[in-house]
Structures are given as C-alpha cells and as structure tokens.
Amino acid sequence: MPELPEVEVVRRGLERWVAGRTVTEVEVLHPRAVRRHPAGGEDFAARLKGQRFEVARRRGKYLWLPLADTGTSVLGHLGMSGQLLVQPEDAPDEKHLRIRLRFDDAAGTELRFVDQRTFGGLSLHDQTPDGLPDVIGHIARDPLDPEFDDAAFQAALRQRRTTVKRALLDQSLISGVGNIYADEALWRSRLHYDRPTATLTRPRSAELLGHVRDVMNAALAVGGTSFDSLYVNVNGESGYFDRSLDAYGREDEPCRRCGTPMRRRAWMNRSSYFCPRCQRPPRAA
Numbered sequence: 001m002p003e004l005p006e007v008e009v010v011r012r013g014l015e016r017w018v019a020g021r022t023v024t025e026v027e028v029l030h031p032r033a034v035r036r037h038p039a040g041g042e043d044f045a046a047r048l049k050g051q052r053f054e055v056a057r058r059r060g061k062y063l064w065l066p067l068a069d070t071g072t073s074v075l076g077h078l079g080m081s082g083q084l085l086v087q088p089e090d091a092p093d094e095k096h097l098r099i100r101l102r103f104d105d106a107a108g109t110e111l112r113f114v115d116q117r118t119f120g121g122l123s124l125h126d127q128t129p130d131g132l133p134d135v136i137g138h139i140a141r142d143p144l145d146p147e148f149d150d151a152a153f154q155a156a157l158r159q160r161r162t163t164v165k166r167a168l169l170d171q172s173l174i175s176g177v178g179n180i181y182a183d184e185a186l187w188r189s190r191l192h193y194d195r196p197t198a199t200l201t202r203p204r205s206a207e208l209l210g211h212v213r214d215v216m217n218a219a220l221a222v223g224g225t226s227f228d229s230l231y232v233n234v235n236g237e238s239g240y241f242d243r244s245l246d247a248y249g250r251e252d253e254p255c256r257r258c259g260t261p262m263r264r265r266a267w268m269n270r271s272s273y274f275c276p277r278c279q280r281p282p283r284a285a
Helices: 004-017 041-048 150-159 164-168 179-189 202-221
Strands: 023-028 057-059 062-066 072-077 082-088 097-103 109-115 121-126 263-267 270-274
Touching: 004 057, 004 062, 004 082, 004 109, 004 202, 023 041, 041 121, 072 082, 109 121, 150 202, 164 179, 179 202, 179 270
Parallel strands: none
Antiparallel strands: 023 097, 057 062, 062 072, 072 121, 082 109, 097 109, 263 270
C-alpha cells in the first residue's frame, strides 16, 4: 500500500492542479468507490456539486480535500491500487475508472479516481476542530509534520510492551510509516524488527526517528516507491525510490554495508527484510 511519501506526492499534485477549483459534475461509476459514504453515490455527487476545493491536506497515509466554507472534506482512500489522476477532459477513460469530477473553469482537465482492485474510494466527512476528517481524528502526526513531538514518541516507545517494527506501523503512535519504510529505517539503524521497544535508549530511538525521516525525504525527492504502474502521481508518473532500497525486496542480495546475503521472514501477513549480521535478532527471539 502507498505510504507517506507516495501519498504526499499525490497531495502536492492535487495542490497544484485542483485547489481553488469548483466542481460542476460528479459521476460515480462504481458503487464500491463510495462505500465509505453511507448515503451512497447519488448523495455523494449531489453534496459535492458546486463545492470549491481548498488545498489538499495529508496526515500520514491519509489524504483529503477540504471543501471551502462547509466544515467537510473529501477523504481519499487509495487502498492497494487507488489513483487520483488529473487528466485532459478528452482523454480516453481508464479501464478501471470509478469516479469522475469535472470543474467550472477552462483548464480543460478533470479529476479521476481509478482503482483496479476497488479497495479504495472517496467519501465525505465532517471535520474535527483540527481540520481532520472525523474518521481519522485518532491518527497520530507523522514524522515530517513540524508539530510531531519527538520526546513524546521516544517516551511512548519505551513504555509500550511491543517490538520496534510493530511500533513503527502503529498509526496511533506515529503515522505514515508502512512496511517498506519501516524495513529501510531499521536497516539504517542496525535494528532487528523484533527488538523490544523497552530496550531502546533515548539516543537509539532518536537515531531511529532520524532514519525514518531521512528515508522518507529521500523517497519524496524521487517521487516515492513504485513497484508497478499502480503507484503513480496525479500525472500518471511513477516514482523511482525502488532503485535505492537497501533492505525491502532484496532477499538473498548482498547487504550494501557488510555483504551478507539479506534475509526475508514472514511477519504479520507481510515480509520483513533484514541483514542477519548488521541487524542481529534479540536474544529472547
């Protein structure tokens, strides 16, 4: 699934191409694309028509478009394969086009939600006082947020009886980190994914947080990580960070630090990639 860098790339595209535009027409072409909007597709389209988009916002992996002067937002769930594309109005429809939004200006482009696997979708939600859609009010700030509290995060790590990778993927503790960037940050930190968080000193947790930020900023600089055509920006372009990965997806390839073959282990219905020499497992494991 897309993680913080991929979602931020999409957000920046929406900020450039969609902010300030007023919706004139909404087509819901597949009911699953609005299944998180309980009132259904007709209500979604009716409530969105005539509304003006403000600048797109993001927290962690969550992306939304506030509607001007309404206290509501369109929340985008990208899921496994969702794409928000800005396309010329006369461009052929994508095979998996689910929702189309047209605007009242002469820009000649429209916003399309395309989703091959139909796990994603769009929905309307009231906003919290902080400006978040109410359904994501519990999501923690992400490490690129200027208001992220480093000290509180480090203290929470030591207090929780869990392991370090589980903590990184806990969106109520730190948002935006998924499987790929967790493995990358842990490799850079020389930490095994099963290391108990209670054993992390303040300097070690600060180092880990620094590597989380570094790897995400590096991914952002090249448009995120795209393993296939499903993860793209609003213009349909792929990111290139997959060429720079040090851990994720590199099973049996030499560690870029010590040359030991990288290993993969099944982990929580996912995979964890690590170097058995640089990232030694905890003794209890």
